[in-house]
Amino acid sequence: MSAKILIVEDDVVFCKMLTRFLSKQGYEVRDAQNGKDAKELIALNTFDLAILDYRLPDMNGIEILQHMRAEKAEAKVILITRYGDDEIAAKAIEEGAAAFVSKPINPKELTEVIHQVL
Template identity: 70%
Template sequence: MNVKILIVEDDVIFCKLLTKFLSKNGFEVMDAQNGKDAFELMELNVFKLAVLDYRLPDMTGIEILRTLKEKQPESKVVLITRYGDQEVASKAIAAGADAFISKPINPDELLEVIKNLN
């Protein structure tokens, strides 16, 4: 498949779980726990897809989404949050998100969304 995915999630255990799960399903996955590290990865790599947590320690996933879409407009973005209110979903879609998933996330559901975006 060789699709490169960026995961940005501040919950280290959950982040590594998603990374391992998607890697086992044939994706090349890189992850970061904050926006600063995500921007560094984006400078060095081209990602076909990004899975971004909305609430991060140094910024929101929407800020990362905007930068990613500016630098890599072909990238697809899935925004995730445990604060699954309609306002966040609307902001995400308006900023260019291709999908929005509320936590808790079922990895199989995320995989299905990713496959549908490719």
């Protein structure tokens, strides 16, 4: 059975590209472009991994991570941050994220992080 991944990224083009890339890697992928839609997907699905962008139009990735933990979601979390957002990355790890990846994202690096986390 392939791992089920949630991607939450407000850049639609990047989100869809990442969704296609991971689907071709054999993962079952769902995506959302904002926190509201992400919360709906979390309520309706069980994910093995969530890849969360920090900056979203209606909330941030750490808030989604906190929501997941409050809902007892067991998914591992990778937070995506812009290069140099070390404070945000540290906060994400403190809140339970398994890893963080800086933008711009190298697909090979992301794949390696996913394999480490899962």
